[in-house]
Amino acid sequence: MWLTRPFSERSTQLFLGVLIAAMTLVTFLHLALPESNPLYVNAYTVNLFGKYLSYALLAVAVDLVWGYLGILSLGHGAFFALGGYAMGMYLMRQIGDRGVYGHPELPDFMVFLNWDSLPWYWAGFDMAWFAFLMVLLAPGLLALVFGFLAFRSRVTGVYLSIITQALTFALMLAFFRNEMGFGGNNGLTDFRDILGFNLRSDSVRLGLFLATGVALGLGYLICRAIASSKLGRVCVATRDAEARTRFLGYRVERFQLFVFVVSAMLAGVAGALYVPQVGIINPSEFSPLFSIEIVLWVALGGRATLYGAVIGAILVNYAKTIFTGVMPEAWLFALGAMFVLVTVFLPKGVAGLLAYRRKNSTSSSTPGNTSNTKEVSA
């Protein structure tokens, strides 16, 4: 089975090892230690880690398209948010008649905006399986349609980036509209239960944290499997010499579409795990600024390495938590500086540095991926 292939790679083993170790450690420190203990990890922190992990998954998804396919998507926030909304709608339905108006079916914001019945597209979201399916399908379909149009007409490079940005911007405006029935600017919030468990209990938070960890592991595995398969090499080929790949008889646009859709779905899953942990989803997740920030995580961590994306996501967001806490004014400066410095001085990102320190790596035009493609073909 192709999905299990990556296990033979050192980088994968290492990554999964670290991930599992970290998860068990946090769990232990949270459960077994008394609160008085300095090492005790409280629910707040667990929750924070959970958020970071969902961001990491999102970053992995972006790295798959950017690093391996060379498509710089400035609209992945849209897929993330769509997944989030799908989950949010499920959680809203779970509130049932415990809303402030005690309406059996309608969410509060619909009641006080005088909606008499649930819009058709809310149907089915009271069923977990349907909602979770939507978490995959909603972003997937958007990516499919958008990607199909774009790749067929060979919109690539900068143009594609700009168009993806326009896409997420348009969606943001759309979701801000209250007529859309997604709560407008306030979005969806005040969640209560997920699968019958109280979202406001620490143990459920721990559960979500672990679930996110597992999702990240799986997502990483999928991306890695794709990257190190022959298809992955076709992607790299497309990235470096699209025309050549065509002349070799590959239907480039379909490969691009396939990977793009997979990536979008992963982003959706990340969003779905993000929402119950932060407790709100609103259109600001669609903002182009957020989408660009994701790309920075990847760039900082190092493109086309996947684990680099994870490192980047966690580093940047940790820094954000610290900065906005200690010296808020400085955060945007720091973020801006990161963008400049990383792109100018650190094109291969942190992972690049690591690779360089391991063995002053080959002068290949892309970071990382030469190291892991050998084992597969051999």
Next chain:
Amino acid sequence: MTTFQRMIPVTHTRFPAKPARFAAAALVAAITAGGVTQVMAQEEEDPIKVGILHSLTGTMAISESTLKDTVEMLIEQQNEAGGLLGRELEAVVVDPASNWPLFAERARELLAQEEVDVIFGNWTSVSRKAVLPVVEELNGLLFYPVQYEGEESSENVFYTGAAPNQQAIPAVNYLHEQVGVERWVLAGTDYVYPRTTNRILEAYLQEEFGVAEEDIMVNYTPFGHSDWQNIVAEIGRFGSEGKKTAVVSTINGDANVPFYRELANQGIDAADIPVVAFSVGEQELSGIDTAPLVGHLAAWNYFMSVDTDANYDFIDAWIEYTGDEESVTNDPMEAHYIGFNMWAEAVRKAGTTDVDAVKDAIIGVTVPNLTGGYAAMMPNHHITKPVLIGEVQDNGQFDVVWQTPSTVAGDAWSDFLPGSRDLISDWRAPMRCGNFNVETGSCGGSTAAEEAEAALAE
């Protein structure tokens, strides 16, 4: 934070699996062990921690950063006056950076990590909605200082800003009775506050003044909308049908400047079609060319130009604190002023900062406001306010032209929305319900109530 409150979320939840149950057990043990000693210690010399949850960066920084300064100033004054219960007050400032999920995260940090005794914060509705579940879960106290759409009442939140019936409705009353307006434009930015307010106004105008459908024009624009040509032209046409017309504006922040400019340029004068705004205050005016606004109206519960000693003292203190001759005061600042004093009073009354005690003590507390009257905390966690209508002057100040004869009590649930007609809110025992349905005679199922009962059961 006392022991049993922290246990509520834990002990009253169904657990996914065995390990978790063990977890809870461990946690409970840990808390009861560590917790008690903490409380002991706290009561003695620890300062009282006051959390401030206002954006210092990002788009909302413009409005919110001054509120942070206000609370810090109030804390300073309180400490100079010998603190509270003989303990110092200490401000704990965090920056949610105008990012809504971050608001929830920071609130959790304040309550779980810093263990603050009270939070003053939030501006936008969405940020409040994001924080609400956290504050309820961790049983904190939140004072919310901005006018908002109502339709909410939480056991843990105190709404010191205006509810729609404390701003919008008196404003249209004034326009109808004093100015003789018969035709209405309800223009707003497309988010919950304008949507709800306009719904209420629509219903109100039709029910109270029998205004006809075609005499009401509703219009929504996106945030930061800058191209008003079409809409203003439409307003002009709508207003030139012979009936006296007014615009009720819930347009938010940045969109206002281009809006008023366009009005002026298209020759629509305050004398012909006055605009009454609910979100334009001294702070906003200080950033714009007031020329096009002169004569337009704003409805607030406080104006910097109010002629009372309390107000002058407050302004002096503020100017001194900021060290900036030009700094202005505005309505949300007064709201914090009132809220802070109410909380302080309640703490004195209860003799402790314990959240539940303060919650019970604060209802009925009355403190002076800055407009020469008194503000009282109602059982629905809203307060009584006077409503003032001011005309914009060329110096960026408001000239008060009308005021409600007496103060108005805030309504959590509007009488003009079908959903909330039958709802009332009363957080006193025994009812302890934020959305009691007088029809069904049952509490509408808000978990805040459940948790309260649970708390009592402990």
Next chain:
Amino acid sequence: MSFLGSLSERDRVFDFLMPAQSPVDVRHGPILYLEDVTVSFDGFKAINDLNLTIDDGELRCIIGPNGAGKTTMMDIITGKTRPDTGKVWFGSRHNLLAMNEPEIASLGIGRKFQKPTVFEALSVFENLELAMAADKRILPTLTARMVEPVRERIEEVLETIGLTELRHRPAGILSHGQKQWLEIGMLLMQRPRLLLVDEPVAGMTEQEMERTAELLTGLAGKQSVVVVEHDMGFVRSIARKVTVLHQGSVLAEGSMDQVSNDPRVVEVYLGAPDEEA
């Protein structure tokens, strides 16, 4: 191509996706057949009713001064550029104008670019692997495994192009000449019926040139080869039949000697700077 179409096509098997036994019909001789082809960019006629016929298994050299339309011609054959008018047939069955690059490629037409383009990030081995004639739809590609016959085939080609030692180094580090060979190797992996080779020896050393010459002549017979080249010496060394292009149409055709004695050719060409013979 409709949206639904593209989905259903995923699991449909196209005959031309099996280039190994691609049913090119060459019973009537010519494998490639261009008739009255014309292309113009902004009024400038890059190709001006060009007529050209390549026989099965033939090795043909095409020469001509810059701007004669050599590269454009290749673009047309491989589907990169669409001509304004004219016919382009592969064998007597496939109308190339009706197909896109991948389809044409899978038909068994391989192209080597003027400037060598290999996948620099991938190893030499992987470059060949990708070029390998195989099922090139998505899922098969995703689940493809390295099997013995394939490996053998690759090793074999590695031998032919003499890059066996470098097989696991990224193609980016190869020398210019090596890249040229690798590219030719990639074409071989496709088992093409027709090879279009654009300036194979540009910037090569003498030895490299000889090696390339052997390589190409070795190919002829099994495959049909079309070489576009400036270097007269090289052309003379391999050519049996030569076509001279000028201003987008055929000026002369025949053996090297015939051509080089043709007065028109002498006029437009042999006077030209890049004469080396």
Next chain:
Amino acid sequence: MRNFPLPWPCAARARPASAWPALAWMLLLMLLLMPTLAHAQDQTQNQPQDQSDDAAIELLEALDVSSYADKGAAIEAIVTSDDSRAREWLQELLDGRLQRTDDGRFVVVLENRGRDWPVADALTGEALGEISRRNLERIGINNALRNQLRSAIAVVDLYSPDLERRRASAERLLGEVDADLAEPLVSVIEGEEDDQVRERLVQALAIHRIELGELDALSQLEGSLHPRVRVALNRAASGDDPVLADAARSALAGIEQQLKINRGLETLYFGLSLGSVLVLAAIGLAITFGVMGVINMAHGELIMLGAYTTWAMQQLLPGQPGLALILSIPAGFLVAALAGIAIERGVIQFLKGRPLETLLATFGVSLILQQLVRTVISPLNRTVVSPEWMSGSLHINDALSLTLNRMFVLGFALVVFAGLMLIMRRTRLGLEVRAVTQNRAMARSMGIRATRVDIMTFALGSGVAGLAGVALSQLTNVGPNLGQNYIIDSFMVVVFGGVGNLWGTLVAGLSLGVINQVLEPWAGAVLAKIIVLVFIILFIQKRPRGLFPQKGRAAEG
């Protein structure tokens, strides 16, 4: 209803808060009213038969009361007293310049800049030197009184020798004529020699007569597009006199037709002006992105810099918004251009041939610039005043008038565009730029210093962004977020128009503007914007190279 006395000490205390815009506005008023004052002077001299000052003071005393109702009465009294200074008093009251000193003297504030204001005696008009504003109390009015005053002044002005005043007055009286004004009006109309004034007055009178039900008056209103006329006709049409009603209806029908056309023109104008804003914002990108292939996400912030330059200029030249605005055109260009050079040298030159990286890096720059403005200047919006020659609107006919500030922006956009065209087509720089974009190496070998060309081009593009900022400062907020709101739109315009094609940008910008404004009335502002975005996205799928693509080999690069 309860009324508040004017809280002057507070007003005084708060004056610094926004003294500056207030000053600008006041100055503007002064300019408008110079003639009035002059008039006041000579009037008071050569009008000896004025009543005693005590009587006059009594009149004014009556104004200084808290109740607006009483003030209304007092105004009435002033109007009826045929004191020659009455008109000036009303005007001064309307402008808030009629004030009272601590010692109860009525004075006219001549100029209200600084802490001490020069004032003149309200009765004699003699200058009284400067008085601290703390010792002055303004006599406040509200909208109701403003209306009353305007009408009153209008009536007085009917007899004014000044044509402008008579025009204004006639305009004002339209639809406000009542019985006791009617019959003096007849004589006024006969006496009036200015056609425009007479026409208006006739209409005003006609409206009154129609209200009285006089059918023949209708003919005088034929073809007038003035809203007040329409109102009158509407009333008549729904009135109980059937004959009149029918006549009115037919008259209305004609008017409605006219209005449709005007509305169409109006929408077109709105569209073009919005389009011109888009063009201005995008044209700089069309150069940096289109010609150089550099994605500059900091473009929006360069626009912002231009806007802030305008603000700074106005700070430097207090009270001369117009001059400041004109000066900030070159200044804005310079500032933005320098910033552009800094960006090019500091970041972009290291990222040649890596457009996506450039995109990220410049985005970082944009964040830094924004935060810089926030911390250095202020997170609050800055006040940029429109000079009076840019506010108001150009009166085409009663139903159609074009806002001046937008007309200026529209013109400005076209001028900038033409200028760029010239530079690109006619100058050495343009030639070199095109050479470098076509084939860098070749251009180099021909002795063109490509690096220098890059710098110049980028500076040019950035400078134009600065110009856009100057223009935008007249339309919208000048604040740290100004840039963000325009960056995506700008990219859309450039891509839609076809990269590397200035004409494309122009056409794209204007057409998008018009489309948006045509959609807005029925789709609403938000939806209109979304529709336009989606339309562009789909369009790019169909024609990846935009409206006016570059063809041939050059495009392949």
